[in-house]
Amino acid sequence: MMKRQLLMRFCAIPVAGLVLVSCAHVKEYQKSRLNDSEMILANRKVEKNELNAQTYREGSSGANGGKTGGGCGCN
Amino acid sequence: MKKICLTVIGMYLLMVQAFSQSTPTDSSIYKGRKLKLDEVNIVSSYYDQTADKSAVMGGRPDAKGIGNVTDLANGFDIRFISWDGKGRKNSLTGGLGIDYHTAASQAFVDSNGHAKRNGTRIYPTIDWSIENEQKGTEFGIGAYYSAEHKYYHSIGLNTSWSKKTKNNGEFTTKLTSYFDRIKMIIPSEFVPVDSIKNVNAGGDSIVYVTTASGRTEALSYGTGQLLDKGTPVHTPSRARDTYTASFSFAQIINSRTDASIALDLVYQSGYLGLPFHRVFFNTGKDTIENLPGQRFKIPIGLRLNYFLGDRIILRTYYRFYIDNWGLRSHTAELEVPIKVTPFFSISPFYRYYIQSAVDYFAPYAQHSPDDKYYTSNYALAAFTSQFYGAGLRLAPPKGILMKSLAAIEVRYGHYTQTTALNSDIISLNLKFK
Numbered sequence: 105m106m107k108r109q110l111l112m113r114f115c116a117i118p119v120a121g122l123v124l125v126s127c128a129h130v131k132e133y134q135k136s137r138l139n140d141s142e143m144i145l146a147n148r149k150v151e152k153n154e155l156n157a158q159t160y161r162e163g164s165s166g167a168n169g170g171k172t173g174g175g176c177g178c179n
Numbered sequence: 180m181k182k183i184c185l186t187v188i189g190m191y192l193l194m195v196q197a198f199s200q201s202t203p204t205d206s207s208i209y210k211g212r213k214l215k216l217d218e219v220n221i222v223s224s225y226y227d228q229t230a231d232k233s234a235v236m237g238g239r240p241d242a243k244g245i246g247n248v249t250d251l252a253n254g255f256d257i258r259f260i261s262w263d264g265k266g267r268k269n270s271l272t273g274g275l276g277i278d279y280h281t282a283a284s285q286a287f288v289d290s291n292g293h294a295k296r297n298g299t300r301i302y303p304t305i306d307w308s309i310e311n312e313q314k315g316t317e318f319g320i321g322a323y324y325s326a327e328h329k330y331y332h333s334i335g336l337n338t339s340w341s342k343k344t345k346n347n348g349e350f351t352t353k354l355t356s357y358f359d360r361i362k363m364i365i366p367s368e369f370v371p372v373d374s375i376k377n378v379n380a381g382g383d384s385i386v387y388v389t390t391a392s393g394r395t396e397a398l399s400y401g402t403g404q405l406l407d408k409g410t411p412v413h414t415p416s417r418a419r420d421t422y423t424a425s426f427s428f429a430q431i432i433n434s435r436t437d438a439s440i441a442l443d444l445v446y447q448s449g450y451l452g453l454p455f456h457r458v459f460f461n462t463g464k465d466t467i468e469n470l471p472g473q474r475f476k477i478p479i480g481l482r483l484n485y486f487l488g489d490r491i492i493l494r495t496y497y498r499f500y501i502d503n504w505g506l507r508s509h510t511a512e513l514e515v516p517i518k519v520t521p522f523f524s525i526s527p528f529y530r531y532y533i534q535s536a537v538d539y540f541a542p543y544a545q546h547s548p549d550d551k552y553y554t555s556n557y558a559l560a561a562f563t564s565q566f567y568g569a570g571l572r573l574a575p576p577k578g579i580l581m582k583s584l585a586a587i588e589v590r591y592g593h594y595t596q597t598t599a600l601n602s603d604i605i606s607l608n609l610k611f612k
Contacts, residue, residue, distance in 0.1 A: 130347055134434040137486040141574070141586075142494070142516040142524065145429050145439040145482050150570065150588045150608035153224035153252045157604060158566075161596070163534055163559045164500035164508040166423070166443040167480030173447050174357030174421030175325055175333045176300075 214261040214271070219611040226250040228602035233284035235366075237457035237465060238543040238555030243287060246600070250280040256304070267311050274304040288455045289367040300327040308339075315343030323357075331416075333359040347431035352424070359419040363454045365467055417450035435486040445476040458553045459544045468554040470539060476502040490518040500534075506559065508534035522575040528592070530566040557598045568592030574610075586610040 130138070137143065146169050147155060155170040166172035230246035232238045256274035263269060278300040288294040308319030323335030339353035397406040422445070429439035452470040459465045480498040487493055498510040514528035537559045539552040546553040570590035578584050588608040595601045 130431050130434050135431070137435055138431055138437055140486070140492070142492050142526070142572070143437060143484050143486060145437055145484065148588070148608070149220050149222055149610075150590045150606045152222055152254070153226065153250075153606055154566075154590075154592060154604055156252070157226055157250075157594070157602070158532075161558055161594075161600065161602075162508070162532065162564070163506045163537065164476070164478060164498075164502070164510075166445060166476065166478035166500070167441045167498050168478075168496070169441075172355070172421065172423045172425075172443050172445045172476065172478070173474075174359050174419060175323065175335050176327075 212262040214259045214269075217258045217260045217270070217612070219255065219257050221255045221609045221611075222253075222606065224250075224252045224604055224606040226252070226602060226604045228600065230598070230600035230602075232543065232555075232557050232598065233287070234453070234456040234468075234554075234556035234558070235284040235287050237459040238557060239459070240543060243292075244543075245283045247283040248280060248602075250278055252276065252278040263309075265311075266313070267309050270306075270308045270310070272304075272306045276300075276302045276304075278302075285455075287366075288364065291367075294367070298327055300325060302326075306337075315349075317341045331359055331361045333357055349429045351427045351429075355421075355423040355425065357419075357421040359421070359449075360416045361419055361450055361454065362414050362416045364414060365454045366457055366465075368465070369467065417454075419447065419449035419451060421445065421447045436484065438481070438483045441480040441482075443476070443478050445474075445478075447474040447476075448472060452554065453556075456554065456556055458546055458555050460546050460548045461544055462548060463544070464548070466553075468556065469552050470554055471504070471552055474502060474504055476500070492516045492518075502537075504559075505538035506535060508532065516572070522573065524572045526570040526572065526590075528566075528568060528570070531563070532566070533563045534561065536561040557600070560598060562597045564594065564596040566592050566594045583611045584609065585612040 152170075155168065156176070159165045159171050159176070226249065228246070228248040230248070231244045232240055233244050233246035236244040238244065254274060254276035256272055258270055258272040260271075261269050279297070280300070281297045283296065285298070286292045286294050286296045302323065302325035304321065304323045306319060306321035308317055310317040317340070319337075319339045321335075321337045321339075323337075324333065325335075326332040335355065335357045337353060337355040339351065341349055341351035343349045424444045425441065426443075427439055427441040429437065431437045449472060451472065451474055452468045454467060456468040457465050458468045478498055478500040480496065483493075483495045485493045492515070494512075494514040494516065496510070496512040498508075500506070500508040500510070510530065510532050512528065512530040514526055516524045516526040518524045537554070539550070539554050540559045540561075541550075541553065541555060542560075543555055546555070568591045570588060572586065572588045573579060574586035579587055586608075588610075589606070590608075591603070591605045593601075593603050
């Protein structure tokens with residue numbers, strides 16, 4: 105059961121990749137909403153210390169632009 | 180007659196179009212532009228935590244296991260940009276962070292609760308990148324240093340490369356390494372006591388004790404009174420190395436939607452526990468936590484942003500994490516910025532997190548002395564957590580109070596874990612351009 109769940113999760117990744125690749129062509133003048141600062145595909149600077157606190161208090165990290173381990177007095 | 184006029188007009192328009200092509204620019208004569216200040220960011224946060232079952236006291240559930248923490252974190256970064264003779268954009272960013280924390284559990288590094296409760300961490304960074312806008316590529320390198328009072332210091336290095344695709348996508352790869360040295364400051368009951376009896380004129384003896392704070396102190400044998408604070412002694416340190424390969428791909432899907440996927444491959448080796456974390460066995464005896472010398476982690480993150488209507492943005496994030504210590508976790512976040520005006524927005528958010536325990540975790544006094552690896556650090560236990568709050572962002576085009584203050588962002592969040600840890604954090608970001 106666990107193996108099937110893991111397999112399903114890993115299969116979701118190439119599916120997500122296909123979704124990303126099969127996209128409409130967007131011209132520069134159509135990017136006004138995409139260029140909004142709150143559409144950024146990353147954590148904002150104001151969230152930096154929240155991410156650090158989560159790294160100290162949780163066992164997992166990474167895949168969010170923050171630390172993945174090391175560089176601090178934490179696990 | 181009409182046909183001749185139309186033909187002449189058509190030929191004229193064709194001639195105008197032929198000569199309307201702009202003359203291609205010759206990039207070889209491009210002149211570089213000087214270094215200029217582009218952006219300054221200041222981020223400050225205040226963090227306040229209440230908890231019990233601290234790792235310093237081996238997950239002890241009573242008053243001695245108190246894990247209350249406060250942290251005042253301040254940092255700024257400054258970015259300079261310039262263009263070189265080939266028209267490439269160079270960015271140089273320098274940063275400095277200073278954190279001051281108090282931790283109630285830190286006092287119990289000394290078994291009587293007399294160790295120092297506070298500490299300061301300083302961490303400068305520097306990053307340089309060069310971007311070729313014509314080719315859509317960017318290359319960068321960076322360095323990082325961190326030092327926390329008496330506990331450790333760390334050196335970090337990174338290099339990155341990114342490439343834009345023809346269909347509004349961008350692929351990025353980054354290699355990062357951290358080289359940590361952890362001072363082996365162990366709980367006081369494990370520090371060897373060197374007794375040198377020296378009978379003085381009063382008939383008393385002197386005991387020399389090497390303390391967890393790294394000093395040899397002279398105490399009266401009879402009364403325990405501190406006679407001399409003594410001199411610092413060498414505390415050994417152990418290495419911990421972390422290597423990360425990061426891969427990400429971002430894609431514009433349509434005029435309202437963009438998304439990205441990120442994968443990290445992380446390898447750690449060396450001393451991966453912390454020397455001041457106790458573990459109590461089921462026999463009542465205590466020791467220092469012992470964890471394997473290698474750890475391999477794989478987090479995978481997905482982001483999807485959607486601009487709903489004219490005023491609402493949906494920011495979503497999901498992460499799956501797995502490592503070879505047995506820990507699995509899921510993270511799901513939703514943030515909804517609402518544009519009250521084009522320059523002022525309110526952003527409520529919610530984050531849900533669930534993790535399984537590492538294979539080596541057990542609560543207070545439940546480990547067997549026969550276990551090869553053992554920890555009672557509740558950051559590695561099974562739990563769920565929730566983090567929720569809201570942010571405000573103000574960014575008018577003409578600045579706030581002064582033209583250079585381009586944006587102010589304030590954000591508050593409350594965090595709660597099923598391990599009885601609760602915390603609040605409030606953050607402020609000032610952006611100057």
